[in-house]
Amino acid sequence: MLMHPECMLCNLNQVYRVINLMGLEEEVEKQLVSKVLAFLSEADYSRTNSHIMGETWKLITKEIGDPDPYARVKEKYNTLLLQAESELRNAILQVENSFLAALRLAVAGNQIDFAGRREVSFILKEVYHCMEQELVIDDSTGLLRELEKTRKLLYLGDNCGEIVLDKLFIEMIRKRYPNLTVLYGVRGRPVVNDVTLEDARMVGMERVARIIENGSGALGTVLNETSPEFQEIFKTADLVISKGQGNFESLSECRDQQIYYLLMIKCERVSRALKGPVNGLVCMRNPFS
Amino acid sequence: MLMHPECMLCNLNQVYRVINLMGLEEEVEKQLVSKVLAFLSEADYSRTNSHIMGETWKLITKEIGDPDPYARVKEKYNTLLLQAESELRNAILQVENSFLAALRLAVAGNQIDFAGRREVSFILKEVYHCMEQELVIDDSTGLLRELEKTRKLLYLGDNCGEIVLDKLFIEMIRKRYPNLTVLYGVRGRPVVNDVTLEDARMVGMERVARIIENGSGALGTVLNETSPEFQEIFKTADLVISKGQGNFESLSECRDQQIYYLLMIKCERVSRALKGPVNGLVCMRNPFS
Numbered sequence: 001m002l003m004h005p006e007c008m009l010c011n012l013n014q015v016y017r018v019i020n021l022m023g024l025e026e027e028v029e030k031q032l033v034s035k036v037l038a039f040l041s042e043a044d045y046s047r048t049n050s051h052i053m054g055e056t057w058k059l060i061t062k063e064i065g066d067p068d069p070y071a072r073v074k075e076k077y078n079t080l081l082l083q084a085e086s087e088l089r090n091a092i093l094q095v096e097n098s099f100l101a102a103l104r105l106a107v108a109g110n111q112i113d114f115a116g117r118r119e120v121s122f123i124l125k126e127v128y129h130c131m132e133q134e135l136v137i138d139d140s141t142g143l144l145r146e147l148e149k150t151r152k153l154l155y156l157g158d159n160c161g162e163i164v165l166d167k168l169f170i171e172m173i174r175k176r177y178p179n180l181t182v183l184y185g186v187r188g189r190p191v192v193n194d195v196t197l198e199d200a201r202m203v204g205m206e207r208v209a210r211i212i213e214n215g216s217g218a219l220g221t222v223l224n225e226t227s228p229e230f231q232e233i234f235k236t237a238d239l240v241i242s243k244g245q246g247n248f249e250s251l252s253e254c255r256d257q258q259i260y261y262l263l264m265i266k267c268e269r270v271s272r273a274l275k276g277p278v279n280g281l282v283c284m285r286n287p288f289s
Numbered sequence: 290m291l292m293h294p295e296c297m298l299c300n301l302n303q304v305y306r307v308i309n310l311m312g313l314e315e316e317v318e319k320q321l322v323s324k325v326l327a328f329l330s331e332a333d334y335s336r337t338n339s340h341i342m343g344e345t346w347k348l349i350t351k352e353i354g355d356p357d358p359y360a361r362v363k364e365k366y367n368t369l370l371l372q373a374e375s376e377l378r379n380a381i382l383q384v385e386n387s388f389l390a391a392l393r394l395a396v397a398g399n400q401i402d403f404a405g406r407r408e409v410s411f412i413l414k415e416v417y418h419c420m421e422q423e424l425v426i427d428d429s430t431g432l433l434r435e436l437e438k439t440r441k442l443l444y445l446g447d448n449c450g451e452i453v454l455d456k457l458f459i460e461m462i463r464k465r466y467p468n469l470t471v472l473y474g475v476r477g478r479p480v481v482n483d484v485t486l487e488d489a490r491m492v493g494m495e496r497v498a499r500i501i502e503n504g505s506g507a508l509g510t511v512l513n514e515t516s517p518e519f520q521e522i523f524k525t526a527d528l529v530i531s532k533g534q535g536n537f538e539s540l541s542e543c544r545d546q547q548i549y550y551l552l553m554i555k556c557e558r559v560s561r562a563l564k565g566p567v568n569g570l571v572c573m574r575n576p577f578s
Contacts, residue, residue, distance in 0.1 A: 005305075005315070005318045005322040008301065008326065009301060009302070009305070012297065013298070016294075016295065019294070026293075029294045030294050032294075033294040033297055034332075035330075037297065037327075037329050037330035038326075038327065040326050041324075041330055042323070
């Protein structure tokens with residue numbers, strides 16, 4: 001999906017989130033906002049919003065002199081979800097269709113928002129609530145069928161906190177298909193609250209998958225900006241599970257490759273594109289493959 | 290209140306509202322958004338947001354070639370509230386303190402939002418709901434005392450629809466103080482959904498007040514942009530009743546003049562400044578007078 005004029009609001013909102021988090025001086029704030037506005041006024045609409053958000057992020061972090069303003073927030077959410085890991089695993093194992101439960105939980109995790117100061121009990125309540133929701137687009141049967149044929153699965157992570165739920169889903173996948181090789185893709189550099197190598201290690205992802213950095217700092221997976229190694233893995237994977245809207249937006253025009261998009265619809269624009277409501281949970285097969 | 294970096298979001302949101310209303314082509318939309326972003330990136334923080342919003346509005350209307358994109362929406366809301374006028378007047382007259390009821394109703398009217406497609410019954414429900422709310426800042430006793438001494442009252446209007454409730458409040462004021470001269474200030478040019486001469490005439494404001502245009506197209510009352518005639522009236526009025534956040538933001542540093550601000554708090558910034566919650570109803574005496 002190419003960038004849309006509405007995406008400017010997301011870019012600009014990110015500036016304010018960082019401003020609020022950092023408690024910057026008003027003069028610095030003004031300068032930062034003006035620079036981002038000037039950048040956005042010339043942004044290239046032939047790119048995806050993931051790409052532009054990556055550039056906006058570069059500008060923000062350069063201006064405030066901190067490459068990873070969300071470092072503590074990300075750590076906090078990883079910790080909170082790790083504390084709940086056993087409880088969540090038990091919840092998955094108790095239901096009849098553990099695979100589907102783990103899938104829904106992973107998609108539900110896509111709504112873990114790092115902006116507020118929320119406690120683990122509250123987050124869990126929301127996650128459980130989402131788990132009970134029907135998917136608004138549900139190609140999970142197709143995904144199961146594909147997994148049967150898959151030898152090499154590339155799973156593209158999205159946000160911190162949520163990564164613990166990815167790990168649980170991958171555990172269930174591997175339990176069902178023990179011969180599967182799973183690679184877990186993380187961003188090459190910190191960008192907003194997206195998962196990096198550090199987060200994957202923090203949650204022990206290496207116990208269920210080989211972690212692979214994509215070499216890029218875009219908010220999603222802008223393939224031609226990723227490393228040759230990552231591109232090779234992407235191309236040769238039998239199946240890609242892509243988590244979150246950022247990965248979807250950057251990969252949505254991807255042809256041929258077998259991809260299943262797992263995401264929560266987070267804006268009007270994606271809502272219109274997918275014909276599903278905002279906050280709807282989605283498991284959708286790449287329509288072009 | 291001088292413009293704050295957060296105000297950029299309000300300016301930008303206005304662009305999207307007009308885009309949605311007009312159903313513009315995506316190419317025109319991109320150009321318009323880029324131009325507004327470029328303008329905002331160089332906006333002068335030593336001005337008020339009302340001032341900047343007026344400039345943004347000029348840019349939007351010039352670009353789309355329509356000086357008054359909200360014309361129909363404004364007419365619709367005036368009509369809806371006119372339909373409810375008798376019911377609302379009766380509601381005011383039935384309560385013990387009709388002056389306070391009319392005041393609250395006028396402030397409550399400040400929440401009539403033109404963005405949605407809402408029916409009169411729904412609007413009325415919200416207005417009645419607001420009427421029952423306590424004011425979060427309540428200098429209404431002071432306002433009553435001031436009105437007793439006032440010969441010339443300048444009442445600064447804010448939005449369409451709401452103007453009908455201003456008229457009812459002015460009716461109650463005049464009933465209590467029959468010798469009072471009331472002037473009703475409207476914008477000099479169409480700007481967003483703010484009241485102009487046309488709206489004041491549509492609702493029959495001339496029956497209760499002399500209508501005066503301020504000669505400016507700012508979203509509020511940027512005094513040094515208003516006409517000499519308006520400035521003279523402003524200066525010589527014994528009391529000014531200023532409706533809405535736009536008027537407050539542009540006049541809030543005004544010294545000496547006796548002003549009572551009637552508004553609903555609509556953003557975090559004003560919430561912080563007034564130490565009242567967003568959506569809180571306010572009747573506040575100018576702290577500098």
